Amino acid sequence: MFWFMQGLCFLPVFLVIWSSSTFIISYVIAIFRKDVDVIFPYISDTGANPPESCIFGLMTFISACAGVVTMYARYKFVEKLSVETRVVNPRLNKTALVLGILSCFSMCIVATFQETTVVKVHDVGALLFFISGVSYIIVQSVISYQAYPFGSSVVVCRVRLGISILAALALFPTVICAIFVKQTTLHRNSEDQDYPFHLASAVCEWVVAFSFVCFFLTYIDDFKLFTLRVNTEFED
Numbered sequence: 001m002f003w004f005m006q007g008l009c010f011l012p013v014f015l016v017i018w019s020s021s022t023f024i025i026s027y028v029i030a031i032f033r034k035d036v037d038v039i040f041p042y043i044s045d046t047g048a049n050p051p052e053s054c055i056f057g058l059m060t061f062i063s064a065c066a067g068v069v070t071m072y073a074r075y076k077f078v079e080k081l082s083v084e085t086r087v088v089n090p091r092l093n094k095t096a097l098v099l100g101i102l103s104c105f106s107m108c109i110v111a112t113f114q115e116t117t118v119v120k121v122h123d124v125g126a127l128l129f130f131i132s133g134v135s136y137i138i139v140q141s142v143i144s145y146q147a148y149p150f151g152s153s154v155v156v157c158r159v160r161l162g163i164s165i166l167a168a169l170a171l172f173p174t175v176i177c178a179i180f181v182k183q184t185t186l187h188r189n190s191e192d193q194d195y196p197f198h199l200a201s202a203v204c205e206w207v208v209a210f211s212f213v214c215f216f217l218t219y220i221d222d223f224k225l226f227t228l229r230v231n232t233e234f235e236d
Helices: 010-032 052-085 090-112 118-149 153-178 195-225
Strands: none
Touching: 010 052, 010 195, 052 090, 052 118, 052 195, 090 118, 118 153, 118 195, 153 195
């Protein structure tokens, strides 16, 4: 049996590949059409104009669905582990699930309400996505340490912690520097007064996004260990 056929590890693998492709494909199309600058546009900039906005919206929705399924599978795995070992706080596990679902829902808001059309809704969705997404991986890192040694190895726990710290550190300049960006056009001028804030915010945004995506790579070994089954019961 191939490694990606063991348990449910195909879920995080698909999520990482598809989500990364979403960012990269929309970026390449936007660059090819000269809709954005080559040097670090915002991720949302690459999905603001059609046809890339259509592709970005569709692929983001699929990523959000895959994210919810993956996060729910992780929740059930931790729940089962908690029942047998009582090492993980069930409330913490439920909190992680809620944060994860909120981040996926926020992704759909970001992709559906483009920044060039409904700015306020888009910005609120982006803020919710980054805050809830980073909070999710932080809580999962805590859960990993609580479950050790019954869950992941100490190396995986440390990798998750490192990714969480990186995402959390990049989150602050992403949000703070964005406040000082006044230019609303997709093309930026390096001579503009707010350009340094835009560059810092955009770079950190890409770091946060890919940190969030790459975090799910650490789920692969865990997801090899279990499967989920649906039981159908008829009521009299």
